[in-house]
Amino acid sequence: MPYLKNEHKQNASSHAVVIGSGITGLLTARVLVEHFDFVTIVERDELPELPEYRQGVPQTHHVHILLTQGQQILEQLFPGIKAQLEKAGAPSIDWVSDFTTLNMWGWVSRTSSELVTYTCSRVFLEWLIRQRLSNYQNLEFVTSTLFKGLLVNTENQVSGVKLHCKNSTLDTELTADLVVDASGRNSQLPKFLEDIGYQVPKTTIINSFWFFRT
Numbered sequence: 001m002p003y004l005k006n007e008h009k010q011n012a013s014s015h016a017v018v019i020g021s022g023i024t025g026l027l028t029a030r031v032l033v034e035h036f037d038f039v040t041i042v043e044r045d046e047l048p049e050l051p052e053y054r055q056g057v058p059q060t061h062h063v064h065i066l067l068t069q070g071q072q073i074l075e076q077l078f079p080g081i082k083a084q085l086e087k088a089g090a091p092s093i094d095w096v097s098d099f100t101t102l103n104m105w106g107w108v109s110r111t112s113s114e115l116v117t118y119t120c121s122r123v124f125l126e127w128l129i130r131q132r133l134s135n136y137q138n139l140e141f142v143t144s145t146l147f148k149g150l151l152v153n154t155e156n157q158v159s160g161v162k163l164h165c166k167n168s169t170l171d172t173e174l175t176a177d178l179v180v181d182a183s184g185r186n187s188q189l190p191k192f193l194e195d196i197g198y199q200v201p202k203t204t205i206i207n208s209f210w211f212f213r214t
């Protein structure tokens, strides 16, 4: 497996594992590289060399909008990423002047604002972030590998993950000081916690108060 060969990892005294290389996993890993000697992102898909569709994120085909706050956070974590988007041809949109918005109080007046983002496909944005992350020597991607359970130590604390590499019949294990599940809405984590004797955490539903009047 590729992660066994990484010399930075072998010398690391702290290790974080992030499950999933969607936008949450990528940004989480970017934050963790500053706090852990080594970070491993585990992804079930083979990650494409080019900005291309992959099966693990089926919603990719839909139009995606990167909101202003999201872009500002991206710029903080990856300085210069806005310039990279612009250079790649991503058009900029002022969400107040370039868009017409109708809400329950009527049409919003169109005026120039600071709510400006560069728009691009989701596959391109994730690809660009992966390129930027590849500059960190203390981070690796382990791809075509499925997260399938949690390891526990003698004190019943989570101490790593059980993995299944799709190209092998063997399961494997990866120890970690921190495990972050960023595997998306179909996460198996509640089941995996139950498997090791923990209670399933309560679900928190956040109401965004978006609605449509008929």
Ligand SMILES: Cc1cc2nc3c(=O)[nH]c(=O)nc-3n(C[C@H](O)[C@H](O)[C@H](O)COP(=O)(O)OP(=O)(O)OC[C@H]3O[C@@H](n4cnc5c(N)ncnc54)[C@H](O)[C@@H]3O)c2cc1C
Residues within 6 Å of the ligand: 019, 020, 021, 022, 023, 024, 025, 042, 043, 044, 045, 055, 056, 057, 059, 062, 063, 064, 065, 066, 067, 145, 146, 147, 148, 182, 183, 184, 185
């Ligand atoms: C139709 C549609 C339109 C949307 N439009 C927008 C939009 O315009 N703007 C916006 O900001 N948001 C939009 N969203 C929401 C956005 O897609 C999600 O918020 C976002 O994808 C969540 O990212 P994530 O990284 O948490 O999860 P995901 O994108 O789902 O990524 C999860 C990752 O984990 C991997 N994975 C899953 N299980 C395992 C496993 N067992 N082992 C290893 N890897 C695993 C997957 O392959 C994937 O790479 C839209 C969603 C939908 C459905």
